Amino acid sequence: MRRALPLALALLLAAAPAGAVNPDEMLPDPALEHRARELGRELRCLVCQNQSIDDSDADLARDLRVIVRERIQAGDSDGAVKQYLVERYGDFVLLKPPFRPGTWALWLGPFLLLIGAVAAARTVYRRRRAEGAQAPAPLSAEERRRLDALLRDDPS
Amino acid sequence: MRRLAYLLPVLLFAVVALFFLKGLGLxxxxxxxxxxxxxxxxxxxxxxxGDGQFTLAELKGRVTLINFFASWCVPCLSEHPLLMEMSKKGTLDIVGVAYKDKPEASLAWLARHGDPYRRIAVDNDGRTAIDWGVYGVPESYLVDGEGRIRFKQVGPLTREVLEKTVLPMVKELRK
Structure with a gap:
Protein backbone atom coordinates (compact mmCIF):
# COMPACT_ATOMS: atom_id res chain seq x y z
CA MET A 1 0.00 0.00 0.00
CA ARG A 2 2.77 2.41 1.02
CA ARG A 3 4.80 1.46 -1.99
CA ALA A 4 1.92 1.97 -4.40
CA LEU A 5 1.30 5.54 -3.25
CA PRO A 6 4.29 7.23 -4.97
CA LEU A 7 3.46 5.36 -8.17
CA ALA A 8 -0.18 6.46 -8.01
CA LEU A 9 0.88 10.06 -7.41
CA ALA A 10 3.34 9.94 -10.29
CA LEU A 11 0.63 8.60 -12.62
CA LEU A 12 -1.79 11.28 -11.45
CA LEU A 13 0.72 14.06 -12.15
CA ALA A 14 1.59 12.59 -15.53
CA ALA A 15 -2.07 12.57 -16.52
CA ALA A 16 -2.83 16.14 -15.46
CA PRO A 17 -1.17 18.34 -18.10
CA ALA A 18 -2.48 16.48 -21.13
CA GLY A 19 -5.03 18.84 -22.68
CA ALA A 20 -7.36 17.98 -25.50
CA VAL A 21 -4.56 18.08 -28.05
CA ASN A 22 -4.54 14.90 -30.13
CA PRO A 23 -1.24 13.31 -31.15
CA ASP A 24 -2.08 13.73 -34.85
CA GLU A 25 -2.32 17.51 -34.47
CA MET A 26 1.11 17.91 -32.90
CA LEU A 27 3.99 19.51 -34.74
CA PRO A 28 7.12 17.39 -35.22
CA ASP A 29 9.33 20.20 -33.90
CA PRO A 30 9.02 20.21 -30.08
CA ALA A 31 9.93 23.91 -29.81
CA LEU A 32 7.16 24.92 -32.21
CA GLU A 33 4.74 22.53 -30.54
CA HIS A 34 5.59 24.15 -27.20
CA ARG A 35 4.79 27.57 -28.65
CA ALA A 36 1.52 26.26 -30.04
CA ARG A 37 0.61 24.90 -26.57
CA GLU A 38 1.38 28.20 -24.88
CA LEU A 39 -0.74 30.04 -27.46
CA GLY A 40 -3.54 27.49 -27.23
CA ARG A 41 -3.82 28.17 -23.53
CA GLU A 42 -4.43 31.88 -24.16
CA LEU A 43 -7.12 31.41 -26.80
CA ARG A 44 -10.76 30.92 -25.95
CA CYS A 45 -12.83 28.13 -27.40
CA LEU A 46 -15.87 30.05 -28.63
CA VAL A 47 -18.17 27.06 -28.22
CA CYS A 48 -17.43 26.30 -24.57
CA GLN A 49 -16.30 29.86 -23.79
CA ASN A 50 -14.62 29.28 -20.44
CA GLN A 51 -12.19 26.72 -21.77
CA SER A 52 -9.10 27.41 -23.80
CA ILE A 53 -8.78 25.75 -27.20
CA ASP A 54 -6.05 23.64 -25.62
CA ASP A 55 -8.50 22.22 -23.07
CA SER A 56 -11.58 21.89 -25.20
CA ASP A 57 -12.78 18.80 -27.04
CA ALA A 58 -15.08 20.85 -29.28
CA ASP A 59 -14.71 20.45 -33.04
CA LEU A 60 -14.09 24.15 -33.53
CA ALA A 61 -11.35 24.13 -30.87
CA ARG A 62 -9.62 21.38 -32.81
CA ASP A 63 -9.85 23.41 -36.03
CA LEU A 64 -8.43 26.44 -34.25
CA ARG A 65 -5.56 24.39 -32.79
CA VAL A 66 -4.72 23.18 -36.28
CA ILE A 67 -4.84 26.77 -37.59
CA VAL A 68 -2.54 27.97 -34.79
CA ARG A 69 -0.03 25.27 -35.79
CA GLU A 70 -0.33 26.15 -39.47
CA ARG A 71 0.33 29.81 -38.78
CA ILE A 72 3.31 28.96 -36.58
CA GLN A 73 4.75 26.72 -39.29
CA ALA A 74 4.20 29.51 -41.82
CA GLY A 75 6.56 31.58 -39.65
CA ASP A 76 4.04 33.82 -37.88
CA SER A 77 5.01 35.37 -34.56
CA ASP A 78 2.81 34.68 -31.52
CA GLY A 79 1.30 38.15 -31.90
CA ALA A 80 0.50 37.55 -35.56
CA VAL A 81 -1.23 34.25 -34.77
CA LYS A 82 -3.41 35.97 -32.15
CA GLN A 83 -4.12 38.84 -34.57
CA TYR A 84 -5.25 36.30 -37.18
CA LEU A 85 -7.92 34.98 -34.82
CA VAL A 86 -8.87 38.39 -33.39
CA GLU A 87 -9.63 39.58 -36.95
CA ARG A 88 -12.17 36.78 -37.24
CA TYR A 89 -13.61 36.42 -33.76
CA GLY A 90 -12.80 39.71 -32.03
CA ASP A 91 -11.02 40.31 -28.71
CA PHE A 92 -13.30 37.74 -27.08
CA VAL A 93 -11.12 34.96 -28.48
CA LEU A 94 -8.30 36.12 -26.18
CA LEU A 95 -8.69 34.77 -22.66
CA LYS A 96 -6.69 37.74 -21.40
CA PRO A 97 -8.24 41.02 -22.60
CA PRO A 98 -5.78 43.41 -24.32
CA PHE A 99 -4.71 46.66 -22.63
CA ARG A 100 -6.29 49.42 -24.74
CA PRO A 101 -8.14 52.69 -23.95
CA GLY A 102 -11.41 50.76 -24.11
CA THR A 103 -10.24 48.30 -21.44
CA TRP A 104 -8.41 50.73 -19.15
CA ALA A 105 -11.28 50.73 -16.66
CA LEU A 106 -11.16 46.93 -16.59
CA TRP A 107 -7.41 46.70 -15.94
CA LEU A 108 -6.92 49.77 -13.76
CA GLY A 109 -10.29 49.92 -11.99
CA PRO A 110 -9.40 47.48 -9.18
CA PHE A 111 -6.16 49.33 -8.39
CA LEU A 112 -7.93 52.71 -8.39
CA LEU A 113 -10.56 51.29 -6.03
CA LEU A 114 -7.84 49.94 -3.75
CA ILE A 115 -5.97 53.27 -3.69
CA GLY A 116 -9.24 55.09 -2.99
CA ALA A 117 -10.12 52.70 -0.18
CA VAL A 118 -6.66 53.02 1.43
CA ALA A 119 -6.84 56.83 1.21
CA ALA A 120 -10.33 56.87 2.75
CA ALA A 121 -9.27 54.50 5.54
CA ARG A 122 -6.24 56.70 6.32
CA THR A 123 -8.30 59.86 6.57
CA VAL A 124 -10.82 58.22 8.89
CA TYR A 125 -8.07 56.68 11.03
CA ARG A 126 -6.13 59.96 11.29
CA ARG A 127 -9.19 61.94 12.24
CA ARG A 128 -10.06 59.43 14.93
CA ARG A 129 -6.53 59.54 16.33
CA ALA A 130 -6.51 63.35 16.40
CA GLU A 131 -9.76 63.29 18.35
CA GLY A 132 -8.39 60.70 20.78
CA ALA A 133 -5.16 62.65 21.40
CA GLN A 134 -6.99 65.67 22.80
CA ALA A 135 -7.01 65.60 26.64
CA PRO A 136 -10.54 65.61 28.08
CA ALA A 137 -11.73 68.96 29.44
CA PRO A 138 -10.89 69.48 33.16
CA LEU A 139 -13.70 68.89 35.66
CA SER A 140 -15.88 71.81 36.58
CA ALA A 141 -16.26 72.78 40.26
CA GLU A 142 -19.68 71.16 40.40
CA GLU A 143 -18.35 67.86 38.94
CA ARG A 144 -15.42 67.84 41.38
CA ARG A 145 -17.78 68.33 44.33
CA ARG A 146 -19.95 65.39 43.20
CA LEU A 147 -16.91 63.16 42.66
CA ASP A 148 -15.54 63.94 46.14
CA ALA A 149 -18.96 63.19 47.64
CA LEU A 150 -19.09 59.81 45.89
CA LEU A 151 -15.57 58.89 47.00
CA ARG A 152 -16.23 59.83 50.61
CA ASP A 153 -19.52 57.96 50.77
CA ASP A 154 -18.09 54.54 51.70
CA PRO A 155 -20.88 51.91 51.70
CA SER A 156 -19.03 49.47 54.00
CA MET B 1 -19.02 66.88 2.91
CA ARG B 2 -19.67 64.36 5.68
CA ARG B 3 -23.02 63.43 4.19
CA LEU B 4 -21.38 62.86 0.78
CA ALA B 5 -18.93 60.40 2.34
CA TYR B 6 -21.85 58.35 3.65
CA LEU B 7 -23.68 58.51 0.29
CA LEU B 8 -20.63 57.46 -1.73
CA PRO B 9 -20.93 53.69 -1.07
CA VAL B 10 -24.61 53.83 -1.94
CA LEU B 11 -23.84 55.62 -5.20
CA LEU B 12 -21.08 53.16 -6.03
CA PHE B 13 -23.44 50.26 -5.38
CA ALA B 14 -26.09 51.84 -7.60
CA VAL B 15 -23.64 52.19 -10.51
CA VAL B 16 -22.39 48.62 -10.17
CA ALA B 17 -25.97 47.33 -9.83
CA LEU B 18 -26.96 49.12 -13.05
CA PHE B 19 -24.12 47.42 -14.92
CA PHE B 20 -25.12 44.04 -13.53
CA LEU B 21 -28.74 44.63 -14.41
CA LYS B 22 -27.77 45.37 -17.99
CA GLY B 23 -25.49 42.33 -18.05
CA LEU B 24 -28.35 40.09 -16.96
CA GLY B 25 -30.18 40.86 -20.19
CA LEU B 26 -27.20 40.07 -22.45
CA GLY B 50 -23.79 20.85 -60.23
CA ASP B 51 -20.19 21.72 -61.01
CA GLY B 52 -18.51 25.03 -60.67
CA GLN B 53 -17.75 27.41 -57.90
CA PHE B 54 -19.55 30.04 -55.98
CA THR B 55 -17.81 33.38 -55.42
CA LEU B 56 -19.02 36.41 -53.52
CA ALA B 57 -18.51 38.57 -56.63
CA GLU B 58 -21.71 36.99 -57.98
CA LEU B 59 -23.69 38.90 -55.38
CA LYS B 60 -22.43 42.33 -56.38
CA GLY B 61 -25.19 44.88 -56.41
CA ARG B 62 -27.71 42.86 -54.41
CA VAL B 63 -28.36 42.55 -50.72
CA THR B 64 -28.03 38.91 -49.71
CA LEU B 65 -28.29 36.80 -46.60
CA ILE B 66 -25.47 34.28 -46.27
CA ASN B 67 -26.71 31.41 -44.15
CA PHE B 68 -24.29 28.81 -42.73
CA PHE B 69 -26.23 25.60 -42.13
CA ALA B 70 -25.78 21.83 -41.85
CA SER B 71 -28.05 18.83 -42.13
CA TRP B 72 -26.82 17.62 -38.71
CA CYS B 73 -27.72 20.90 -37.07
CA VAL B 74 -30.96 20.80 -35.10
CA PRO B 75 -31.42 24.57 -34.56
CA CYS B 76 -31.10 24.98 -38.35
CA LEU B 77 -34.36 23.11 -38.66
CA SER B 78 -36.09 25.60 -36.41
CA GLU B 79 -35.21 28.56 -38.64
CA HIS B 80 -35.85 26.64 -41.84
CA PRO B 81 -39.59 27.39 -42.21
CA LEU B 82 -38.82 31.11 -41.93
CA LEU B 83 -36.15 30.84 -44.64
CA MET B 84 -38.63 28.92 -46.84
CA GLU B 85 -41.21 31.64 -46.34
CA MET B 86 -38.68 34.36 -47.22
CA SER B 87 -37.71 32.49 -50.35
CA LYS B 88 -41.34 31.96 -51.45
CA LYS B 89 -42.25 35.59 -50.87
CA GLY B 90 -39.04 36.78 -52.48
CA THR B 91 -38.24 38.89 -49.41
CA LEU B 92 -34.49 38.49 -49.62
CA ASP B 93 -31.99 36.39 -51.56
CA ILE B 94 -30.47 33.69 -49.40
CA VAL B 95 -27.23 31.91 -50.18
CA GLY B 96 -26.57 28.77 -48.19
CA VAL B 97 -23.18 27.51 -47.06
CA ALA B 98 -23.25 23.86 -46.02
CA TYR B 99 -20.87 23.72 -43.03
CA LYS B 100 -18.94 20.47 -42.47
CA ASP B 101 -21.67 18.44 -44.07
CA LYS B 102 -21.52 15.60 -46.57
CA PRO B 103 -23.00 16.82 -49.88
CA GLU B 104 -25.36 13.80 -50.02
CA ALA B 105 -26.58 14.62 -46.52
CA SER B 106 -27.15 18.29 -47.37
CA LEU B 107 -29.02 17.35 -50.54
CA ALA B 108 -31.21 14.82 -48.74
CA TRP B 109 -31.98 17.34 -45.99
CA LEU B 110 -32.95 20.02 -48.53
CA ALA B 111 -35.07 17.54 -50.48
CA ARG B 112 -36.93 16.68 -47.30
CA HIS B 113 -37.43 20.15 -45.83
CA GLY B 114 -37.32 22.35 -48.92
CA ASP B 115 -34.60 24.45 -50.52
CA PRO B 116 -34.82 28.19 -49.76
CA TYR B 117 -31.42 29.02 -51.26
CA ARG B 118 -30.55 30.83 -54.47
CA ARG B 119 -27.14 29.19 -54.43
CA ILE B 120 -25.55 26.68 -52.10
CA ALA B 121 -21.82 26.45 -51.49
CA VAL B 122 -20.06 23.59 -49.74
CA ASP B 123 -17.60 24.36 -46.93
CA ASN B 124 -16.36 20.87 -46.26
CA ASP B 125 -13.49 21.56 -43.87
CA GLY B 126 -15.08 24.64 -42.29
CA ARG B 127 -12.13 26.89 -43.12
CA THR B 128 -14.19 29.52 -44.90
CA ALA B 129 -16.56 29.51 -41.94
CA ILE B 130 -13.62 30.28 -39.62
CA ASP B 131 -12.62 33.18 -41.90
CA TRP B 132 -16.14 34.50 -41.41
CA GLY B 133 -15.96 34.05 -37.64
CA VAL B 134 -18.55 31.28 -37.52
CA TYR B 135 -18.46 29.33 -34.25
CA GLY B 136 -21.67 27.35 -34.50
CA VAL B 137 -24.39 26.77 -37.06
CA PRO B 138 -26.74 28.34 -37.92
CA GLU B 139 -25.24 31.76 -38.40
CA SER B 140 -26.44 34.31 -40.92
CA TYR B 141 -24.73 37.36 -42.37
CA LEU B 142 -26.41 40.22 -44.18
CA VAL B 143 -24.12 41.34 -47.02
CA ASP B 144 -24.81 44.56 -48.90
CA GLY B 145 -24.42 45.27 -52.62
CA GLU B 146 -20.79 46.26 -52.18
CA GLY B 147 -19.89 43.06 -50.40
CA ARG B 148 -19.81 44.43 -46.86
CA ILE B 149 -21.16 42.54 -43.89
CA ARG B 150 -23.84 44.68 -42.25
CA PHE B 151 -25.39 42.36 -39.69
CA LYS B 152 -24.74 38.98 -38.11
CA GLN B 153 -27.24 36.67 -36.51
CA VAL B 154 -25.80 34.00 -34.22
CA GLY B 155 -28.17 31.06 -33.91
CA PRO B 156 -31.49 30.61 -35.66
CA LEU B 157 -33.01 33.61 -37.38
CA THR B 158 -36.31 34.48 -35.72
CA ARG B 159 -39.30 36.33 -37.11
CA GLU B 160 -38.72 39.07 -34.55
CA VAL B 161 -35.10 39.65 -35.61
CA LEU B 162 -36.08 39.44 -39.28
CA GLU B 163 -38.89 41.97 -39.04
CA LYS B 164 -37.41 44.35 -36.48
CA THR B 165 -33.76 44.39 -37.55
CA VAL B 166 -33.00 42.66 -40.85
CA LEU B 167 -35.82 43.88 -43.09
CA PRO B 168 -35.55 47.58 -42.13
CA MET B 169 -31.81 47.30 -42.80
CA VAL B 170 -32.41 45.65 -46.17
CA LYS B 171 -34.85 48.42 -47.08
CA GLU B 172 -32.24 51.02 -46.16
CA LEU B 173 -29.49 49.24 -48.10
CA ARG B 174 -31.59 48.84 -51.24
CA LYS B 175 -32.13 52.59 -51.51
Whole structure:
Protein backbone atom coordinates (compact mmCIF):
# COMPACT_ATOMS: atom_id res chain seq x y z
CA MET A 1 0.00 0.00 0.00
CA ARG A 2 2.77 2.41 1.02
CA ARG A 3 4.80 1.46 -1.99
CA ALA A 4 1.92 1.97 -4.40
CA LEU A 5 1.30 5.54 -3.25
CA PRO A 6 4.29 7.23 -4.97
CA LEU A 7 3.46 5.36 -8.17
CA ALA A 8 -0.18 6.46 -8.01
CA LEU A 9 0.88 10.06 -7.41
CA ALA A 10 3.34 9.94 -10.29
CA LEU A 11 0.63 8.60 -12.62
CA LEU A 12 -1.79 11.28 -11.45
CA LEU A 13 0.72 14.06 -12.15
CA ALA A 14 1.59 12.59 -15.53
CA ALA A 15 -2.07 12.57 -16.52
CA ALA A 16 -2.83 16.14 -15.46
CA PRO A 17 -1.17 18.34 -18.10
CA ALA A 18 -2.48 16.48 -21.13
CA GLY A 19 -5.03 18.84 -22.68
CA ALA A 20 -7.36 17.98 -25.50
CA VAL A 21 -4.56 18.08 -28.05
CA ASN A 22 -4.54 14.90 -30.13
CA PRO A 23 -1.24 13.31 -31.15
CA ASP A 24 -2.08 13.73 -34.85
CA GLU A 25 -2.32 17.51 -34.47
CA MET A 26 1.11 17.91 -32.90
CA LEU A 27 3.99 19.51 -34.74
CA PRO A 28 7.12 17.39 -35.22
CA ASP A 29 9.33 20.20 -33.90
CA PRO A 30 9.02 20.21 -30.08
CA ALA A 31 9.93 23.91 -29.81
CA LEU A 32 7.16 24.92 -32.21
CA GLU A 33 4.74 22.53 -30.54
CA HIS A 34 5.59 24.15 -27.20
CA ARG A 35 4.79 27.57 -28.65
CA ALA A 36 1.52 26.26 -30.04
CA ARG A 37 0.61 24.90 -26.57
CA GLU A 38 1.38 28.20 -24.88
CA LEU A 39 -0.74 30.04 -27.46
CA GLY A 40 -3.54 27.49 -27.23
CA ARG A 41 -3.82 28.17 -23.53
CA GLU A 42 -4.43 31.88 -24.16
CA LEU A 43 -7.12 31.41 -26.80
CA ARG A 44 -10.76 30.92 -25.95
CA CYS A 45 -12.83 28.13 -27.40
CA LEU A 46 -15.87 30.05 -28.63
CA VAL A 47 -18.17 27.06 -28.22
CA CYS A 48 -17.43 26.30 -24.57
CA GLN A 49 -16.30 29.86 -23.79
CA ASN A 50 -14.62 29.28 -20.44
CA GLN A 51 -12.19 26.72 -21.77
CA SER A 52 -9.10 27.41 -23.80
CA ILE A 53 -8.78 25.75 -27.20
CA ASP A 54 -6.05 23.64 -25.62
CA ASP A 55 -8.50 22.22 -23.07
CA SER A 56 -11.58 21.89 -25.20
CA ASP A 57 -12.78 18.80 -27.04
CA ALA A 58 -15.08 20.85 -29.28
CA ASP A 59 -14.71 20.45 -33.04
CA LEU A 60 -14.09 24.15 -33.53
CA ALA A 61 -11.35 24.13 -30.87
CA ARG A 62 -9.62 21.38 -32.81
CA ASP A 63 -9.85 23.41 -36.03
CA LEU A 64 -8.43 26.44 -34.25
CA ARG A 65 -5.56 24.39 -32.79
CA VAL A 66 -4.72 23.18 -36.28
CA ILE A 67 -4.84 26.77 -37.59
CA VAL A 68 -2.54 27.97 -34.79
CA ARG A 69 -0.03 25.27 -35.79
CA GLU A 70 -0.33 26.15 -39.47
CA ARG A 71 0.33 29.81 -38.78
CA ILE A 72 3.31 28.96 -36.58
CA GLN A 73 4.75 26.72 -39.29
CA ALA A 74 4.20 29.51 -41.82
CA GLY A 75 6.56 31.58 -39.65
CA ASP A 76 4.04 33.82 -37.88
CA SER A 77 5.01 35.37 -34.56
CA ASP A 78 2.81 34.68 -31.52
CA GLY A 79 1.30 38.15 -31.90
CA ALA A 80 0.50 37.55 -35.56
CA VAL A 81 -1.23 34.25 -34.77
CA LYS A 82 -3.41 35.97 -32.15
CA GLN A 83 -4.12 38.84 -34.57
CA TYR A 84 -5.25 36.30 -37.18
CA LEU A 85 -7.92 34.98 -34.82
CA VAL A 86 -8.87 38.39 -33.39
CA GLU A 87 -9.63 39.58 -36.95
CA ARG A 88 -12.17 36.78 -37.24
CA TYR A 89 -13.61 36.42 -33.76
CA GLY A 90 -12.80 39.71 -32.03
CA ASP A 91 -11.02 40.31 -28.71
CA PHE A 92 -13.30 37.74 -27.08
CA VAL A 93 -11.12 34.96 -28.48
CA LEU A 94 -8.30 36.12 -26.18
CA LEU A 95 -8.69 34.77 -22.66
CA LYS A 96 -6.69 37.74 -21.40
CA PRO A 97 -8.24 41.02 -22.60
CA PRO A 98 -5.78 43.41 -24.32
CA PHE A 99 -4.71 46.66 -22.63
CA ARG A 100 -6.29 49.42 -24.74
CA PRO A 101 -8.14 52.69 -23.95
CA GLY A 102 -11.41 50.76 -24.11
CA THR A 103 -10.24 48.30 -21.44
CA TRP A 104 -8.41 50.73 -19.15
CA ALA A 105 -11.28 50.73 -16.66
CA LEU A 106 -11.16 46.93 -16.59
CA TRP A 107 -7.41 46.70 -15.94
CA LEU A 108 -6.92 49.77 -13.76
CA GLY A 109 -10.29 49.92 -11.99
CA PRO A 110 -9.40 47.48 -9.18
CA PHE A 111 -6.16 49.33 -8.39
CA LEU A 112 -7.93 52.71 -8.39
CA LEU A 113 -10.56 51.29 -6.03
CA LEU A 114 -7.84 49.94 -3.75
CA ILE A 115 -5.97 53.27 -3.69
CA GLY A 116 -9.24 55.09 -2.99
CA ALA A 117 -10.12 52.70 -0.18
CA VAL A 118 -6.66 53.02 1.43
CA ALA A 119 -6.84 56.83 1.21
CA ALA A 120 -10.33 56.87 2.75
CA ALA A 121 -9.27 54.50 5.54
CA ARG A 122 -6.24 56.70 6.32
CA THR A 123 -8.30 59.86 6.57
CA VAL A 124 -10.82 58.22 8.89
CA TYR A 125 -8.07 56.68 11.03
CA ARG A 126 -6.13 59.96 11.29
CA ARG A 127 -9.19 61.94 12.24
CA ARG A 128 -10.06 59.43 14.93
CA ARG A 129 -6.53 59.54 16.33
CA ALA A 130 -6.51 63.35 16.40
CA GLU A 131 -9.76 63.29 18.35
CA GLY A 132 -8.39 60.70 20.78
CA ALA A 133 -5.16 62.65 21.40
CA GLN A 134 -6.99 65.67 22.80
CA ALA A 135 -7.01 65.60 26.64
CA PRO A 136 -10.54 65.61 28.08
CA ALA A 137 -11.73 68.96 29.44
CA PRO A 138 -10.89 69.48 33.16
CA LEU A 139 -13.70 68.89 35.66
CA SER A 140 -15.88 71.81 36.58
CA ALA A 141 -16.26 72.78 40.26
CA GLU A 142 -19.68 71.16 40.40
CA GLU A 143 -18.35 67.86 38.94
CA ARG A 144 -15.42 67.84 41.38
CA ARG A 145 -17.78 68.33 44.33
CA ARG A 146 -19.95 65.39 43.20
CA LEU A 147 -16.91 63.16 42.66
CA ASP A 148 -15.54 63.94 46.14
CA ALA A 149 -18.96 63.19 47.64
CA LEU A 150 -19.09 59.81 45.89
CA LEU A 151 -15.57 58.89 47.00
CA ARG A 152 -16.23 59.83 50.61
CA ASP A 153 -19.52 57.96 50.77
CA ASP A 154 -18.09 54.54 51.70
CA PRO A 155 -20.88 51.91 51.70
CA SER A 156 -19.03 49.47 54.00
CA MET B 1 -19.02 66.88 2.91
CA ARG B 2 -19.67 64.36 5.68
CA ARG B 3 -23.02 63.43 4.19
CA LEU B 4 -21.38 62.86 0.78
CA ALA B 5 -18.93 60.40 2.34
CA TYR B 6 -21.85 58.35 3.65
CA LEU B 7 -23.68 58.51 0.29
CA LEU B 8 -20.63 57.46 -1.73
CA PRO B 9 -20.93 53.69 -1.07
CA VAL B 10 -24.61 53.83 -1.94
CA LEU B 11 -23.84 55.62 -5.20
CA LEU B 12 -21.08 53.16 -6.03
CA PHE B 13 -23.44 50.26 -5.38
CA ALA B 14 -26.09 51.84 -7.60
CA VAL B 15 -23.64 52.19 -10.51
CA VAL B 16 -22.39 48.62 -10.17
CA ALA B 17 -25.97 47.33 -9.83
CA LEU B 18 -26.96 49.12 -13.05
CA PHE B 19 -24.12 47.42 -14.92
CA PHE B 20 -25.12 44.04 -13.53
CA LEU B 21 -28.74 44.63 -14.41
CA LYS B 22 -27.77 45.37 -17.99
CA GLY B 23 -25.49 42.33 -18.05
CA LEU B 24 -28.35 40.09 -16.96
CA GLY B 25 -30.18 40.86 -20.19
CA LEU B 26 -27.20 40.07 -22.45
CA UNK B 27 -26.66 36.68 -24.02
CA UNK B 28 -23.12 35.44 -23.31
CA UNK B 29 -23.32 33.07 -26.27
CA UNK B 30 -23.56 35.97 -28.68
CA UNK B 31 -20.05 37.10 -29.44
CA UNK B 32 -20.03 40.43 -31.29
CA UNK B 33 -18.40 40.06 -34.70
CA UNK B 34 -15.45 42.32 -35.59
CA UNK B 35 -16.47 41.98 -39.25
CA UNK B 36 -19.56 44.21 -39.08
CA UNK B 37 -19.33 47.01 -41.67
CA UNK B 38 -16.16 45.48 -43.07
CA UNK B 39 -15.70 43.84 -46.49
CA UNK B 40 -16.80 40.22 -46.29
CA UNK B 41 -13.95 37.66 -46.29
CA UNK B 42 -13.42 35.68 -49.47
CA UNK B 43 -15.96 32.98 -50.11
CA UNK B 44 -14.96 30.79 -53.03
CA UNK B 45 -16.34 27.31 -52.64
CA UNK B 46 -17.67 24.48 -54.82
CA UNK B 47 -21.40 24.47 -55.48
CA UNK B 48 -23.58 21.80 -53.91
CA UNK B 49 -25.71 21.36 -57.03
CA GLY B 50 -23.79 20.85 -60.23
CA ASP B 51 -20.19 21.72 -61.01
CA GLY B 52 -18.51 25.03 -60.67
CA GLN B 53 -17.75 27.41 -57.90
CA PHE B 54 -19.55 30.04 -55.98
CA THR B 55 -17.81 33.38 -55.42
CA LEU B 56 -19.02 36.41 -53.52
CA ALA B 57 -18.51 38.57 -56.63
CA GLU B 58 -21.71 36.99 -57.98
CA LEU B 59 -23.69 38.90 -55.38
CA LYS B 60 -22.43 42.33 -56.38
CA GLY B 61 -25.19 44.88 -56.41
CA ARG B 62 -27.71 42.86 -54.41
CA VAL B 63 -28.36 42.55 -50.72
CA THR B 64 -28.03 38.91 -49.71
CA LEU B 65 -28.29 36.80 -46.60
CA ILE B 66 -25.47 34.28 -46.27
CA ASN B 67 -26.71 31.41 -44.15
CA PHE B 68 -24.29 28.81 -42.73
CA PHE B 69 -26.23 25.60 -42.13
CA ALA B 70 -25.78 21.83 -41.85
CA SER B 71 -28.05 18.83 -42.13
CA TRP B 72 -26.82 17.62 -38.71
CA CYS B 73 -27.72 20.90 -37.07
CA VAL B 74 -30.96 20.80 -35.10
CA PRO B 75 -31.42 24.57 -34.56
CA CYS B 76 -31.10 24.98 -38.35
CA LEU B 77 -34.36 23.11 -38.66
CA SER B 78 -36.09 25.60 -36.41
CA GLU B 79 -35.21 28.56 -38.64
CA HIS B 80 -35.85 26.64 -41.84
CA PRO B 81 -39.59 27.39 -42.21
CA LEU B 82 -38.82 31.11 -41.93
CA LEU B 83 -36.15 30.84 -44.64
CA MET B 84 -38.63 28.92 -46.84
CA GLU B 85 -41.21 31.64 -46.34
CA MET B 86 -38.68 34.36 -47.22
CA SER B 87 -37.71 32.49 -50.35
CA LYS B 88 -41.34 31.96 -51.45
CA LYS B 89 -42.25 35.59 -50.87
CA GLY B 90 -39.04 36.78 -52.48
CA THR B 91 -38.24 38.89 -49.41
CA LEU B 92 -34.49 38.49 -49.62
CA ASP B 93 -31.99 36.39 -51.56
CA ILE B 94 -30.47 33.69 -49.40
CA VAL B 95 -27.23 31.91 -50.18
CA GLY B 96 -26.57 28.77 -48.19
CA VAL B 97 -23.18 27.51 -47.06
CA ALA B 98 -23.25 23.86 -46.02
CA TYR B 99 -20.87 23.72 -43.03
CA LYS B 100 -18.94 20.47 -42.47
CA ASP B 101 -21.67 18.44 -44.07
CA LYS B 102 -21.52 15.60 -46.57
CA PRO B 103 -23.00 16.82 -49.88
CA GLU B 104 -25.36 13.80 -50.02
CA ALA B 105 -26.58 14.62 -46.52
CA SER B 106 -27.15 18.29 -47.37
CA LEU B 107 -29.02 17.35 -50.54
CA ALA B 108 -31.21 14.82 -48.74
CA TRP B 109 -31.98 17.34 -45.99
CA LEU B 110 -32.95 20.02 -48.53
CA ALA B 111 -35.07 17.54 -50.48
CA ARG B 112 -36.93 16.68 -47.30
CA HIS B 113 -37.43 20.15 -45.83
CA GLY B 114 -37.32 22.35 -48.92
CA ASP B 115 -34.60 24.45 -50.52
CA PRO B 116 -34.82 28.19 -49.76
CA TYR B 117 -31.42 29.02 -51.26
CA ARG B 118 -30.55 30.83 -54.47
CA ARG B 119 -27.14 29.19 -54.43
CA ILE B 120 -25.55 26.68 -52.10
CA ALA B 121 -21.82 26.45 -51.49
CA VAL B 122 -20.06 23.59 -49.74
CA ASP B 123 -17.60 24.36 -46.93
CA ASN B 124 -16.36 20.87 -46.26
CA ASP B 125 -13.49 21.56 -43.87
CA GLY B 126 -15.08 24.64 -42.29
CA ARG B 127 -12.13 26.89 -43.12
CA THR B 128 -14.19 29.52 -44.90
CA ALA B 129 -16.56 29.51 -41.94
CA ILE B 130 -13.62 30.28 -39.62
CA ASP B 131 -12.62 33.18 -41.90
CA TRP B 132 -16.14 34.50 -41.41
CA GLY B 133 -15.96 34.05 -37.64
CA VAL B 134 -18.55 31.28 -37.52
CA TYR B 135 -18.46 29.33 -34.25
CA GLY B 136 -21.67 27.35 -34.50
CA VAL B 137 -24.39 26.77 -37.06
CA PRO B 138 -26.74 28.34 -37.92
CA GLU B 139 -25.24 31.76 -38.40
CA SER B 140 -26.44 34.31 -40.92
CA TYR B 141 -24.73 37.36 -42.37
CA LEU B 142 -26.41 40.22 -44.18
CA VAL B 143 -24.12 41.34 -47.02
CA ASP B 144 -24.81 44.56 -48.90
CA GLY B 145 -24.42 45.27 -52.62
CA GLU B 146 -20.79 46.26 -52.18
CA GLY B 147 -19.89 43.06 -50.40
CA ARG B 148 -19.81 44.43 -46.86
CA ILE B 149 -21.16 42.54 -43.89
CA ARG B 150 -23.84 44.68 -42.25
CA PHE B 151 -25.39 42.36 -39.69
CA LYS B 152 -24.74 38.98 -38.11
CA GLN B 153 -27.24 36.67 -36.51
CA VAL B 154 -25.80 34.00 -34.22
CA GLY B 155 -28.17 31.06 -33.91
CA PRO B 156 -31.49 30.61 -35.66
CA LEU B 157 -33.01 33.61 -37.38
CA THR B 158 -36.31 34.48 -35.72
CA ARG B 159 -39.30 36.33 -37.11
CA GLU B 160 -38.72 39.07 -34.55
CA VAL B 161 -35.10 39.65 -35.61
CA LEU B 162 -36.08 39.44 -39.28
CA GLU B 163 -38.89 41.97 -39.04
CA LYS B 164 -37.41 44.35 -36.48
CA THR B 165 -33.76 44.39 -37.55
CA VAL B 166 -33.00 42.66 -40.85
CA LEU B 167 -35.82 43.88 -43.09
CA PRO B 168 -35.55 47.58 -42.13
CA MET B 169 -31.81 47.30 -42.80
CA VAL B 170 -32.41 45.65 -46.17
CA LYS B 171 -34.85 48.42 -47.08
CA GLU B 172 -32.24 51.02 -46.16
CA LEU B 173 -29.49 49.24 -48.10
CA ARG B 174 -31.59 48.84 -51.24
CA LYS B 175 -32.13 52.59 -51.51
Missing amino acids: NPREVPSPLIDKPAPALTLPLLK
